[in-house]
Amino acid sequence: MKRVSLTQYLVEEQRLNNSIPAELRLLIEVVARACKTISHAVGKGALGEVLGSAGSENIQGEVQKKLDILSNEILLEANEWGGHLAAMASEEMETIHPIPNRYPMGEYMLLFDPLDGSSNIDVNVSIGTIFSVLKAPEGMAAPTEQDFLQPGSKQVAAGYAVYGPQTVLVLTTGNGVNCFTLDREMGSWVLTQRNMQIPADTKEFAINTSNSRHWYPPVTRYVDEMLAGVTGPRQKDFNMRWIASMVTDVHRILCRGGIFMYPADKRDTEKPGKLRLMYEANPMSFIVEQAGGASTDGKQRMLDVQPTALHQRVAVFLGSKNEVERVTRYHQE
Known part of the structure; x- marks a missing residue:
């Protein structure tokens, strides 16, 4: 079976549905690359000296783990320079993170929970990253918190990565949900499930x-x-x-x-x-x-x-x- 990479999927999706302009594609690819880096850090565990508490609290009053802070930094640094974002917001930070002046400002805004399930980090249970993409409001000058306060129906993309026995990336851009698995040897995301569906009934x-x-x-x-x-x-x-x-x-x-x-x-x-x-x-x-x-x-x-x-x-x-x-x-x- 021919393997479809994340980039190939995004390019074909744009051709089919005109839903992923170049800037959004770049944004998704950069987030996916950051998730790959986080996955690597999570996988090292105690060997990478990333387990345990950082001894600080986040804006929510929750004690931060070393991996929480590391994951937050990885996502910020990966997304600052590409020119596709106007600002970011993270569950770990009190207010928004505008794109530094030395970089061009894009038309999207990224929100993320850099590492969800922190209580499971030290016991080797699956954890993950969640992200959401919004469009910057028309005519926005300097981004403010207010610009982020859009209902969820306005999202242009959303996804999450799970760092478990396999690292997977689940993504929607508004045309169904697809799942990519990280090929750790090749370092690439490969499409492994198309059009995922949740059964209407459950036990x-x-x-x-x-x-x-x-x-x-x-x-x-x-x-x-x-x-x-x-x-x-x-x-x-x-x-x-x-x-x-x-x-x-x-x-x-x-x-x-x-x-x-x-x-x-x-x-x-x-x-x-x-x-x-x-x-x-x-x-x-x-x-x-x-x-x-x-x-x-x-x-x-x-x-x-x-x-x-x-x-x-x-x-x-x-x-x-x-x-x-x-x-x-x-x-x-």
């Missing part, structure tokens, strides 16, 4: 049940019904999976179906959820919808949520369409 769910005492009634009702199994109202048995690395949980759902949930709860009623809208929920929701799944914040379609802050948090329900619709309906009732 798997992912949620952190240690928080169940804090859940609101709709989530308790939904999970209790699944746990009741074949003799309960759902009349089938469900399996629970929880990797505590969103990127890995979502990748499993993309491959075989399931529902991923990170609801708001009663611990801090000021916080509408734990996951970040701009760096996690929006890119993943774009990918999931492009693969035939659904994603909501419990009340409305995720991609319709109007962001109000760069580090806004949100409740997340995404995956197999029929299950997402059910748990959202319970919230609306």
Whole structure:
């Protein structure tokens, strides 16, 4: 079978659908190259002296791992000089990162979670990088945080890399979802799955049940019904999976179906959820919808949520369409 590289795929996609102009292609290739570098660092682990805490906290108040900081630097440095970006924003940084004056300014804006699933770094469980691409608003001079606050429906591309037994890159530019696997010997991304589809029905769910005492009634009702199994109202048995690395949980759902949930709860009623809208929920929701799944914040379609802050948090329900619709309906009732 003839191998199709990431570059070849992007060039052919532009010819077919006119959806990937040269600047966007360059952006995606540069992000993919950065993910390759991160994958290499992750793969070295203790041998590269990259494990453990950096002893600092990020803007979210979370203790940073050495790999969090390294991955953030890799993505910033890789994307600064190409002339395809106006600015970047990262989950690890308080505010936006404008392109330095010595480089030309492009028309795209990149947001990323440089390393998702940090708690799994030191125990050799799959982790990943999530990214989202927006178009700079018309007539934008110097980019501001406000320019980034676009609903997820405005994304022109989104993707993630999973650093696991294989390193994979999953990508959408609005025409379905494709998966590329890193050929480590050749150093190239090879197209391995075309047009990924999430089954509408599932028997798997992912949620952190240690928080169940804090859940609101709709989530308790939904999970209790699944746990009741074949003799309960759902009349089938469900399996629970929880990797505590969103990127890995979502990748499993993309491959075989399931529902991923990170609801708001009663611990801090000021916080509408734990996951970040701009760096996690929006890119993943774009990918999931492009693969035939659904994603909501419990009340409305995720991609319709109007962001109000760069580090806004949100409740997340995404995956197999029929299950997402059910748990959202319970919230609306």
